[in-house]
Amino acid sequence: MACSQILPSRSWIYPTTILCLFGFFSTLRPSEPFLIPYLSGPYKNLTSAEITNEILPVWTYSYLVLLLPVFVLTDFVRYKPVIVLQGVSYVITWLLLLFGQGVQAMQAVEFFYGMVTATEVAYFSYIYSMVSPEHYQRVSGYCRAITLVAYTAASVLAQVLVSLAKLSYFYLNVITLASVSAAFLSSLFLPMPRKSMFFHAKASKDIQKPACTNVASDEARGGEAPCCNEEKPAPGTAAASANWDDGPLGGPKPENVALRVFVQWFQDLKECYSSKHLFYWSLWWAFSTAGFNQVLNYVQILWDYKAPSQNSSVYNGAVEAIATxxxxxxxxxxxxxxxNWDLLGELALAVFSVVNAGSLFLMHYTTNIWACYAGYLTFKSSYMLLITIAVFQIAVNLSVERYALVFGINTFIALVIQTLLTVIVVDPRGLNLPVSIQFLVYGSYFAVIAGIFLIRSLYIIYSAKCQKEVQSSPLSQNEQEPHPEGPTNVYS
Known part of the structure; x- marks a missing residue:
């Protein structure tokens, strides 16, 4: 039975409302823009070296270790238990942040915050199991917009309380604890989904195979890439099992439900990444997200280095609000x-990666905190612009299930790259660079990304121009028979 038949026409309103409440309160965290001044101030008395080298890297490592197990568990237990786990992790994080002392307690904070970020997949996946497809776009917009509103409101509130009310950083964390506790309580009222995208999917007879007509597909550009929008029979059902005769290498189908799901994931990912267009946009996504997360993780330390919070006014909240x-x-x-994103998309990636690199070089070389703030504003805004384009370019050819897979793998690859950056640049076992030099490295990192995509974009534009000239030549127009090698694909 189709989802729209299982659920009443307006049944999407209640779970969407509760999920938005959870998203709002879990993101309303006014203490975050002032985390580093709080840790380095009189409440925790941690040194910059301890925060940079011993505490913050724990988040990256724990996030990497937890992401894939949580991704699988989320679908297997049907989302709600993982959202509740995220709420519990939020509460533990801020209890430790308020009452824990010493490096080890703050490392525990980063571990539980790694759990928080690893479980975010449940927040953005839950709604797809609760509403019919015609509501996907609307509820996705609600869920994402509410977190954006909450983050901006929290940053503004934090700046007002610090600058005007002279509230201490400790009480910002108290407000955050109250907010995430409300988020945890709201998660308990979420309805339990009857199905999930993979392990508890709907039967294959209910899945309609859509026509592969997306104008953004590789085939529309002259290639022979597969249509990743094509849905497979659900591997977690008996009906799906009956239609799935071969494993990934043409052997007998796996009997175990979990193994069938993993094999199907492997097949889907292999098919989707065979599209060069999707592959290169995913490549940019992974590398840029790794650099973006690294900058966000350490930018407050850079600000504290440029203008120590004990000796000057701090405007981190206002900067985060404006940047968001x-x-x-x-x-x-x-x-x-x-x-024409097919032709000029990768040129846009190159140009804005140059902007990102320039912003980070500015943050490294300037001694003026306001110039440093301006560099961050430019960096975050340009990244959010490009990630929106990248998400659209990747999602436009994918079903919800395949998009979830590609998103998960791209995020995991980004975390692997970020972990390597942390080990090499930040960790005492690596180069152990001071924070200012770190941003010189991150700027160089984005410059390399820009160079790679600039070369590829010039190749795409040149290939398209050559193809157009060949097609417009008299010889080509008089040719009656197609070329034996088929049409040229500018994305090859």
Whole structure:
């Protein structure tokens, strides 16, 4: 029975409302823009070296270790238990942050925050199991918009309380604890889904195979890439089992339900990444997200280095609010920009990666905190603009199930790259660079990304120009028979 038949026409309203409440309260964390001043101040008395080298890397390592197991567990237990686990992890994180002392307690904070970020997949996946497909776009917009509103509101509230009310950083964390506790309580009221995308999927007879007509597919560009929008029979059902005769190498089908799901994931990922267009956008996503997360993780330390919080006013909250709002406006504007992304998309990736690199070089070389803030505003806004384009370019050819897989793998690859950056640049076992030099490395990292995509974009544009000239030549127009090698694909 189709989802729309199982659920009443307006049954999406209650779970969406509860999930949005959870998203709002879990993201309303006014203490975050002032985390480093709090840790280095009189409440925790931690040194910059301890925070940079011993505490913050724990988040990266724990996130990497937890991501894949949590991704599998999320679908297997049908989302709600993992959302509740995320709420519990939030509460533990801020209890430790308020009452824990010493490096080890703060390392525990980072571990539980790694659990928080690893379990975010449940928040963005839950709604797809509760509503019919015609509501996907609307509820996805609600769930993402509410977190953006909450983050901006928290940053503004934090700046007002610190600058005008002279509230201490400790009480910002008390407010955050109250907010995440409300998020945990709201998660308990979420309905339990009857199905999930993979392990508890709907039967294959209910899955309609859509026509592969997406204009953004590789085939529309002249290639022979597969249509990743094509849905497979659900591997977690008996009906699906009956239709799945071969494993990935053409052997007998696996009998175990979990193994069948893993084999299907392997097949889907192999098919999707065979599209060069999707592969290169995913490549940019993984590398840029790794650098972006690394910058976000250490930027407050850089700000504290440029203008120590004990000796000057701190405007971290205002900067985060403006950066988030600017990024949101840039991302919103993407929908109104008419660009041939197939031809010029990778050039855009190259140009804005240059902007990111320049912003990070500015943050490294300047001694003025306001210039450092400006560099961060530019960096975050341009990244949010590009990640919006990348998500659309990747998702446009994928079903919900395949998008979840590609998103998960891209995120995991980004975490692997970020872990390597942490080990090499930050960790005492690596180069153990001071924070200012770290941002020189991150700027160089984005410059390399820009160089790679600039070369590839020039190749794509040149190939397209050559193809157009060949097609417009008199010899080509008089040719009656197609070329034996088939049409040229500018994405090859």
């Amino acid at each position: 709002f600017g990024g949101a406006v840039a991302a919103f504007a993407v929908g109104y920009v008419k660009v």
